[in-house]
Each structure stands twice: as C-alpha cells, then as structure tokens.
Amino acid sequence: MFGISDLIALVISAFIILPVVLFIREFGYLSVTLLFGVKNPRITVGSGPRIFKFWIFDIRKYYHLYSWFSFDDIKRKSNFSYIMIYAAPILTNIIVALALNTLIANGFLQDQLRFWDRFIFYVFFYVLFDAVPMLVTNGKPNNGMIIYELIRYGKRVDYNKDDIIPSTTQVDEEYEEEMKKIEKMHEEIEHLKADNDEEPTPEPQVVGNEIHEDFKETAETEAKEELAKEQKENEKKEGT
Incomplete structure (x- = not known):
C-alpha cells in the first residue's frame, strides 16, 4: 500500500x-x-x-x-x-x-x-x-x-x-x-495589458442606462409611426 x-x-x-x-x-x-x-x-x-x-x-x-x-x-x-x-x-x-x-x-x-x-x-x-x-x-x-x-x-x-x-x-x-x-x-x-488599460470596461449601471435609452428611443419611434399611420387612414376615410 x-x-x-x-x-x-x-x-x-x-x-x-x-x-x-x-x-x-x-x-x-x-x-x-x-x-x-x-x-x-x-x-x-x-x-x-x-x-x-x-x-x-x-x-x-x-x-x-x-x-x-x-x-x-x-x-x-x-x-x-x-x-x-x-x-x-x-x-x-x-x-x-x-x-x-x-x-x-x-x-x-x-x-x-x-x-x-x-x-x-x-x-x-x-x-x-x-x-x-x-x-x-x-x-x-x-x-x-x-x-x-x-x-x-x-x-x-x-x-x-x-x-x-x-x-x-x-x-x-x-x-x-x-x-x-x-x-x-x-x-x-x-502591450496587450496596456491596450486593455486604455479601454476601461463600462460600469454595469452605465450599460443598463444605455440599454434603457435604446429601448426608450425605439418605443418613441414606433409610437410616432403608429400615430402617422392612423392619421393617414383617417384622412382617407374623410376623403371618401
């Protein structure tokens, strides 16, 4: 053993x-x-x-x-x-x-x-x-x-x-x-270490804010498109 x-x-x-x-x-x-x-x-x-x-x-x-x-x-x-x-x-x-x-x-x-x-x-x-x-x-x-x-x-x-x-x-x-x-x-x-130090990683909160702003802009754009579409349809109905 x-x-x-x-x-x-x-x-x-x-x-x-x-x-x-x-x-x-x-x-x-x-x-x-x-x-x-x-x-x-x-x-x-x-x-x-x-x-x-x-x-x-x-x-x-x-x-x-x-x-x-x-x-x-x-x-x-x-x-x-x-x-x-x-x-x-x-x-x-x-x-x-x-x-x-x-x-x-x-x-x-x-x-x-x-x-x-x-x-x-x-x-x-x-x-x-x-x-x-x-x-x-x-x-x-x-x-x-x-x-x-x-x-x-x-x-x-x-x-x-x-x-x-x-x-x-x-x-x-x-x-x-x-x-x-x-x-x-x-x-x-x-050299690789120096490059990484020059590009700091964003803080989690900053990343979250950026994502939130992207969603907000997308939602606003979609709402404006929907509103314009409804206005066009109303104009067509009034014209007929």
Whole structure:
C-alpha cells in the first residue's frame, strides 16, 4: 500500500537523488574529456533562463533534473578517445555505486541506509539505460549503442546523425534565440495589458442606462409611426 512514507521517498528521489545522480553522470563526461584536451567544456544544470554561469557550470532556472554536458572539440581524436568519452558516465556511476555499496557492507552509512539504497538503485538505473545498446528518442543511439558501433564498425552507422554530446557554442546560440523569443513574448503580453488599460470596461449601471435609452428611443419611434399611420387612414376615410 502506498503511504505517506512512500510519498516522502518519492519526493526525495525526484528532487534530490535523481538530479545528483544525473550530475555525477555528466561529471563523468568531463573527467574523461579533460584527459583528451577538451575545448570549451560546459555542464548545464536545469533549463530555461540562466541564473548564473561560473567556470564550466551553467545554472538554469527550471527543474534541475534536466542537465547535460557539452564541448566544442577535442585535441586528441581517435576511436579510443570517443569510446572512452561515451563510456565515462557509465564507468563513473558504476564506481560511485560500488564505493557506496562497499561502505554499507562495512558498516558505514547505516543511519541513512534506506536513502543510500535508493541512491544506488537510481545510479544503476542510469547505468542500465546507458550501457545496454539501444535506440532511444527519434532513433538516436544511447551511449552503449555508440560504443558498440565504434568497436564493431569504427564509426557511427545509425541513421540519426545528431551529436549525442552537443556543441557548447551551439547550446549558447540556441539559448540566445530562446531568450529573444521569451523577451518578445513578454513584450507582447505587456502591450496587450496596456491596450486593455486604455479601454476601461463600462460600469454595469452605465450599460443598463444605455440599454434603457435604446429601448426608450425605439418605443418613441414606433409610437410616432403608429400615430402617422392612423392619421393617414383617417384622412382617407374623410376623403371618401
């Protein structure tokens, strides 16, 4: 039965464990790419408007589960270097999980055992979907599939040619375009608000008076037409 304790565990998993595990995964990319002379590395945490950018970290405003690593180029290019780059998040998560498991097995972290068991579970969750070769969104290969292709064919052979690790320069350009769209949208909203303020809505009493005057004018017009009609008929009778 799903209870309060399970709900609390779910919240902790969604807002603490998963973002931290994902950050460790992205940090794995960084640790290996630095060995091969990476150019312009960046770890982006979250999405949407930027809160601040410090060194290689780009912190965004919205939900921090969405994070990714990017770089422009590496100096020492080879199949081995790319295999190591794509294997880096898998190996990093495995090392973290085994280290935590070793500490627990030796009597450490016992006071927060449930938390760390859940942490290790999600670490291996990401390892599973990174390591087992498969195609994911829009036929894009995961890290395991790319490693398999590089080992077997010496290159990527899938039909989706999008970069698995995006370019930092491209990420910055897309961010600037996104911010311009958001700024334009805000300007349009403010413009609509200003237009509405310039045309105040009539008070209910004023509207009621206008309707009453319309009815009064209509009634007077109809009465005058009826009177004129009767006069014409009387004139015709007198003429005959």
